[in-house]
Amino acid sequence: MADDEALVFDDLDMRMGQTIHLISSSKSGSAGNDCILLGAIPDESLILTAPSSGVFPSVSExxxxxxxxLQADGVVLFDSTVLFVTDVPMFMVYIDFPTNIQFKKIRNASRVHVSLPVLVSNLTTKANAAAVGKVCDISTTGAALEMSESVGGVGDNLSIKGKFKIGSIQRMLAIKGVIRSRKTKKNGAFVYGVEFHEGDEDDLIILFGFIFNAMAFGKIQKIR
Incomplete structure (x- = not known):
């Protein structure tokens, strides 16, 4: 798919049982909730239900x-309208079948601005205790770190620990990478360009989801 394009529903790789995210456009600032795609009536409606947590956003007809x-290589967004809500034979929400679907491709190099507190350890020298800093921007292949103290030089391997939040899910990850650049700001802070190592598949999925979430919301993600 192109970087940004309009699609029809048949272009999407959406399957029964897939988790999607529903946001009420009438509730200002709503972060939305995960829900499960239960099925579809072609050209008429999609059928949604609550995830295993049982939590579903309050919506009305x-x-x-x-x-x-989340698709394999990007984000799908579309507007819809709630048609019908029922709890017989189980809780289900029918929404209007999508006609105006937008796709935004996430490239490996796509970076999003974040403000994410992290603990950084130097795995090469192992000389210093973990230092507190923050991730300023991040992609699936690397990140920019801002540190108040030096944590190493170009070529050193780092461990970056932080809480990565996707919707209501928050996961502590320890991502390993190598320093590719090091600069000093006028205020004395150190800025590092770090390239991630290929790591555990579950960690990569969380990282991809974090970036997808930040891109889809289109704002800086602050995690405390």
Whole structure:
């Protein structure tokens, strides 16, 4: 798919049981909730239900909603309307079948601005205790770190520990990488360009989801 393009539903790789994200467009500042795609009636409606947590956003018939879905290489977004809500034979929400679907490609090099507190350890020298800093921007292949103290030089391997949040899920990750650049700011802070090592598949999925979440919301993600 192109970087940004309009799609039809048949272009999407969406399957029954897939987790998607529903946001109420009428509730200002709503972060939305995960839900499960239960099925579809072609050209008429999509059928959603609550995830295993049982939590589903409060919606009413006629309400406008936004649906987000993570695809293999990007983010799918479309507007819809709640058609019908029922709890017989189980809780289900019918929304209007999407006609205006937008796709935004996430490249490996796509970076998003974040403000993410982290603990950084030098795995090469092992000389210093973990230092506190923050990730300023991040992609699936690397990140920019801002540190108040030096944590190493170009070529050193680092461990970067932080809480990565996707919706209501928060996961502590320890991502390993190598310093590719090092600069000093006028205020004395150190800025490092770090390239990530290929790591555990589960960690990469969380990282990809974090970046997808930040891109889809289009704002700086602050985690405390």
């Amino acid at each position: 006629g309400e406008s909603v936004i649906i987000r879905s």
